[in-house]
Amino acid sequence: MSGVGFxxxxxxxxxxxxxxxxxxxxxxxxxxxxxxxxxxxxFKVPRRDNQTVLDVATHIQRHLDPTLSYRYACxxxxxxxxxxxxxxxxxxxxxxxxxxxxxxxxIELAPLSNLPIVKDLVTDMAPFFDKWQRAQGRFxxxxxxxxxxxxxxxxxxPRRAADAxxxxxxxxxxxxxxxxxxxxPQFLGPAALNRAWTLVNDERDTAGARRLAAVAGDTGxxxxxxxxxxxxxxxxxxxxxxxxxxxxxxTARAAMRGELPEPEPEDAxxxxxxxxxxxxxxxx
Amino acid sequence: MSAARAARRWYWQRVSAMAMALFVLTHxxxxxxxxxxxxxxxxxxxxxxxxxxxxxxxxxxxxxVAVHAAIGLRNVLDEWxxxxxxxxxxxxxxxxxxxxxxxxxxxxxxxxx
Numbered sequence: 001m002s003g004v005g006f007x008x009x010x011x012x013x014x015x016x017x018x019x020x021x022x023x024x025x026x027x028x029x030x031x032x033x034x035x036x037x038x039x040x041x042x043f044k045v046p047r048r049d050n051q052t053v054l055d056v057a058t059h060i061q062r063h064l065d066p067t068l069s070y071r072y073a074c075x076x077x078x079x080x081x082x083x084x085x086x087x088x089x090x091x092x093x094x095x096x097x098x099x100x101x102x103x104x105x106x107i108e109l110a111p112l113s114n115l116p117i118v119k120d121l122v123t124d125m126a127p128f129f130d131k132w133q134r135a136q137g138r139f140x141x142x143x144x145x146x147x148x149x150x151x152x153x154x155x156x157x158p159r160r161a162a163d164a165x166x167x168x169x170x171x172x173x174x175x176x177x178x179x180x181x182x183x184x185p186q187f188l189g190p191a192a193l194n195r196a197w198t199l200v201n202d203e204r205d206t207a208g209a210r211r212l213a214a215v216a217g218d219t220g221x222x223x224x225x226x227x228x229x230x231x232x233x234x235x236x237x238x239x240x241x242x243x244x245x246x247x248x249x250x251t252a253r254a255a256m257r258g259e260l261p262e263p264e265p266e267d268a269x270x271x272x273x274x275x276x277x278x279x280x281x282x283x284x
Numbered sequence: 285m286s287a288a289r290a291a292r293r294w295y296w297q298r299v300s301a302m303a304m305a306l307f308v309l310t311h312x313x314x315x316x317x318x319x320x321x322x323x324x325x326x327x328x329x330x331x332x333x334x335x336x337x338x339x340x341x342x343x344x345x346x347x348x349v350a351v352h353a354a355i356g357l358r359n360v361l362d363e364w365x366x367x368x369x370x371x372x373x374x375x376x377x378x379x380x381x382x383x384x385x386x387x388x389x390x391x392x393x394x395x396x397x
Contacts, residue, residue, distance in 0.1 A: 217290040220290075260291055
């Protein structure tokens with residue numbers, strides 16, 4: 001048994017850390033430093049096998065410059081906090097291998113576009129999530145906790161439409177990739193509209209026409225140019241473009257029936273506490 | 285911008301596009317297949333002159349174009365800061381201009397000399 005144990009251990013000692021092979025070279029990394037008026041700073045980072053872009057940022061902070069600010073939490077593509085602009089393209093960095101994005105051994109890391117820069121690679125996500133609230137991106141139910149759980153047919157068309165967009169992790173990659181957001185900062189953006197579309201298709205939801213009014217018009221779904229950058233870049237494979245097209249169809253139908261009210265002024269400034277409570281009640 | 289009006293404009297632009305698909309197809313099929321002695325003005329006028337059916341066809345076609353193009357133009361003007369405030373008026377003006385020019389042309393091929 002001990003022999004087996006030894007060879008088992010030897011296997012890991014001998015082959016377990018191939019990513020530390022120094023022959024794999026060095027990455028030239030340009031990293032955005034400072035706020036909106038900052039600039040790029042160069043670092044040399046050892047190249048590793050299976051190295052992710054997030055690993056690169058972590059190496060810089062832990063070994064080269066502890067003042068580098070960046071954001072991450074789960075490291076496995078669930079939390080949506082590590083999105084950055086990598087070589088000009090918004091990506092989730094924890095699931096982006098360096099081998100996929102490095103060009104000539106170089107990587108450029110910048111904060112997400114279309115959001116205020118806090119410092120270095122950290123952006124202020126508040127405008128992004130404020131728009132989820134403006135789009136009524138919170139579940140509004142009628143049932144209380146003592147009532148039976150709603151039975152929703154998973155094969156129904158609305159449920160399948162909701163399922164198509166429900167895996168959004170709120171990383172902001174689509175928002176940073178949207179040209180309409182770039183030149184029209186009031187535009188709700190792909191993520192908020194996608195979230196609204198999942199709720200429009202949630203048969204338990206009661207916001208109905210109020211939500212449709214919130215997502216229609218100049219800063220809503222009708223501003224989308226259907227360029228599809230959000231859909232191309234979404235790391236979760238969601239198609240916000242399809243969700244926005246769905247909202248255009250449904251809002252048009254409601255408007256032609258005279259069932260589309262004007263947006264309520266308070267929609268723009270929903271109390272954060274109430275919104276938090278509503279979000280925690282959303283089971284979708 | 286009124287959300288309901290934006291939604292209705294989107295609806296009319298979509299519906300006019302769907303209808304125009306049929307009109308464009310019919311138009312192309314006719315000009316392609318109905319040619320006998322070369323595609324000449326005389327042959328086209330021979331078909332349309334005095335024909336109320338062709339007048340109705342192209343009259344409706346013009347109306348669809350006016351609706352569809354004016355909404356699209358309005359959307360473009362709405363996204364350009366210098367024309368944003370006047371986008372609605374300019375779009376309406378474009379619709380009226382297209383209607384006037386288009387129907388004048390339809391009248392010419394139906395009754396013109």
